[in-house]
Amino acid sequence: MNFERLATDFAGIKLKTPVMGASGTFGFGIEYKDFLDLGDVGAIISKGLTPLPRPGNTGVRVAETPGGMLNCIGLENPGIDVFLRDILPRVQQEASETAFIANFSAGTVEEYGMMAAKLDVDGVDGVEVNISCPNVKEGGIVFGTDPRAAAAVTEAVKKNTKKPVIVKLSPNVTDIALMARAVEEAGADAIALINTLTGMVIDTRTWQPLLGNITGGLSGPAVKPIAVRMVWQAAQAV
Template identity: 60%
Template sequence: MIDSKVTLAGVELKNPIVVPSGTFGFGREYGQFFDLSELGAICVKGLTPQPREGNPSPRIAETPMGILNSVGLQNPGVDAFIAGELPELKKHDVKIIANISGNTPEEYGGMCEKLSAAGVDMIEVNISCPNVKAGGLAYGTRPELAAEVTEIAKKNSTVPVMVKLSPNVTDITEIARAVEEAGADAISLINTIRGMRIDVNTRRPILKMNTGGLSGPAVLPVAVRMVWETANAVKIPILGMGGVSKGTDAAELMLAGAAAVAVGTASFADVYAPVRVRDELFALAERQGLAHISALTGAAQPW
């Protein structure tokens, strides 16, 4: 049997399959179909300091190779998560990653402090959020803003901090280096790519917020490219994601440099996708004669 363990930001995962923020809720629904302990880690739905209702509907739209979403970070708030959801998650033998979003560095710091004390295994910092102090610019679009929020998160966290990068930038490596220098323990990428669809009959955008984030199989080549570029630019580990629906997809991201891989949008069509992808990945590694699944990481051979 292949050794399935991997290490991400100093945290040992029993296998490299993670479910990313925004696609798995807090695990209650999926837990009706399979044991959550089958996963390497669960990254919970994005948390904010206060409860959020999210954006108005329609906020999900299908595309030929994925979906557009503009859910708007609907969540019960960090305090409600700690009181009501975290105790249930802790009943499973799975690492827990808390994803956080804020509009000021102070909001990020406060959530890091609370979640660290509550006992999550890692914190994922979403830097696709607008910084109200910087005129609404997203943290992830400027190296200095990305570094600022990373430093605040690290200062207030007692668990590893992973920073989730936005692909909606000219040079992903510039942001990656900035958060590494600011102390990030790991990087996750990619977040969704901005997209839009229009109803040709009503002539209105299909999403109420006009644009949304594209995810699903269509973004896999972009994710592989950005993981590859980032892995060659930084030394900290990477959680790769974007369009993974098969074991070969997961293997591509690992070969590009990811230490672990997240399976997200595929779960909407197939609730068993994360465990199926895991099994397909293991079968591929065994066919190639690998003793450790981690041997895939960074093993691509460029021309």
């Protein structure tokens, strides 16, 4: 297809179209090659990568709600080294016409910097930084709820990569504009909104939480108006 009229430049990343496969919903892109032409997608945003492999949470990991679904997958992924060795070459071969943005998270500021450095390679067109993770050095406070912590992560990533840096903001905050300004001032090239909202489902047969992790992230139609509101608020601020 001719996408010339849809081509755009996003934070320095050339996109054939503005349609992207969002992180966590599109795997590494190549899983969908039998269902659509990956060349028709502007960008693939990978599922979240971490410094070491993660098996994810145990127990029930997905629960339906009237307005969407809750999930507590637990960042299941093969780890950064397996991705670089085994998966990225396949992406380059099977989706060479599509931009690839690597989403990643970590438990310390230093690990975020290390991950950014490892992903500063050919085949990765940009990085999306998931800051909805606890800081293991600071008593478990979530990076994405503390503007100073979010800024520190952004600075560490910017120092360790030449790729465009997108910071994915958490909606579980009082003031989304404050968080947007913090990461912009720290050097972010773009922001992504929003991550899932924290929720919980009770199994009425057992009177117990349905999800194995007790709480999970809410996505789906119920979240869209909240996301649109936060995008508008952030757009007024940065």
